[in-house]
Amino acid sequence: MPGLTTGRRGASGRTGATGGRGATPKGGVSRRLLLLAALVPVVALLSLAIGSNASSPAEVWHALTSASGQEADTIVRTLRFPRTVLGLLVGACLGAAGVLMQGHTRNPLAEPGLLGVSAGAAFCVVLGLRLRLVETLEQSVYAAIVGALVASLAVYAMARSSLHEGGARLVVAGAATTAFLAALTSGIVLLDAQSLDAYRFWAVGSLSGRDPDTGLVILPFAMGGLLIALVNARSLDLLALGDDVSTAMGLSVTRSRLAGLAAVALLTAAGVAACGPIAFVGLLAGQLARAVTGARWMPALVAGSLVGALVLVSADVAGRVVAGQGELQVGVVAGVLGAPVLIWVVRRRGLAL
Template sequence: MAKSAINLPTYQWTVLAGGTAFLLVLLMLSMTTGAGVYGATEVLGYLHGDPTRLADDKLAMVINTLRLPRTLAALVVGASLAVAATLLQSATRNPLAEPGLLGVNAGAVMGLVLGLIFFGVESTWGYLVWASAGALLGNLVVLGIGLMLGQASPLKLILAGVALSAVFGGISNYLLLANQTALEQFRFWNLGSLSASELDAVGAITPVVLVALALAVMLCRQLTLMQMGDAQAKALGIQTTRVRIGVLVASTLFTACAISIAGPIGFIGFLAAYCGRLVEPVALIKQMLFSALFGILFLLGADILARWAIQPYEMPVGTLLAVIGAPALIAIVLRGGFRSLLSVK
């Protein structure tokens, strides 16, 4: 498996090299864009250890408190949502699956609302625990529905996800309306934003993301074989139930980590996984690699655009991605690739 992951065809090396170069450009733009009057000259001087820049307390605050945390958060959140979507698409054999469309995000949000209102959660670990509980519930329902539907049209699973999101969203809104303090704390975060990211929070969730990533890599071979169908996979010795439990755990951790620091950001997972599958349609470990790269590029690029769009104010990146992602989803479905999804069986 490691050999196949290294031996990439020329076009995949081209995509990887081009994406990495573009990522470096976006990282620089992210560090030089946003609150404050500091641009590339000041930021580069600070990062290179210029004594004059290091002595500027305001510059240090802008970089260490505002720009660096949200840049690192974009890397972690973008990769997490992309890999979670790739796992869910593979486990459900549904090319439209992603945490936002299947109601997993809404489940994580509901879990966090319960933690805020009834247990006074304020720490990053508290957010992570309660978001994990809600995401786990959403994933259990989604994978359960997927097993019941079997080979039915993937669009049915999406419709079930929409209904699930409505239920979780309705419960969350009802609870928040009865608690104004939690509503104020929750309102901006619920739009999906990286602006409140903190270095400590990113550092706290990164080990959890790495654990989820290690589990995802371990599942790649079995999930690839399961694309032939459960019967064939079982004939090859694959324990499909155990694999789906692994997907449940990994996708729950990915989703909860992303939501605990950025809120419910939709469409990133779907778009990144779709692009990753275009680059590598078969080998799941390669799909995850390219999906993670695209997820980071999309989220980082959208976050930079959100800072520019309505200056001197800032648009929540979740709102911007909804405006961009919804038409993209419709366009992709209407094009040849997913046209069959419109025929609900």
């Protein structure tokens, strides 16, 4: 099977997922990152204000600073605020995971939802529910971490030999793993009514209906994953030169990729356990982050986290707006937004299997 190529080459002469993009001036990158960071409170304010019972900025401020028990205060403080914080946290996790996966695989299509990581996390959570081993959110996070790690290792093992070519086998392995695990998950939930009820609530991919403490439960896993990701991002610039060059420059390629897998597993597991599988956020974040920062992976990871948070919360707000008095779940909106971007990436880069 021919390799998945992008028609662009980096400085090393190797074809890569992001090769051919010149370095963006450091000052320009800093300004763009500051702009992304400044957009976060704006999107958060919209999330706090918009809903079936819209609140004005003054009402939002009153609810956050001097709540007096009014209906608007209760809606903003107890419903929308935890939901917004959770959306920002999960979006940052999925965005960072997408950037890491694209960097390690040198594939612009890589993201947890496309490469089986989310499916692995979802399967382990459902299996834990079926076996009565998972009864709390914290236990579901542990189960999701195991599933994400196993799926990551399986896909990596199947596609390892083609990573230097752009990873055609990676896409195939990810699709096959996702289909296999999705079939097993469906089999479990169809045979057990209790698991089905829990799965239907969780699998749609939503920020609504979650416990207000959900963000606090996943915070240690998210912070751990982001910390490992920041440390690991330093090695991506060397890995972009190729495995041989990276090794010659003193980098342990295997150790670096395993650390990257651990970070992706933690980040994906935190997001999936809290909100269910939400596809395409990592893909969107990875593409937009690289457009903002250029060829350097450390700022790309920061940008990916910010973009992921912005995309997920914006999709949640859009779901409330387009559905009128109802609500369109964020997983649905992310899929609607992500599918055209996936097609755009393929056409823009001239990808071919």
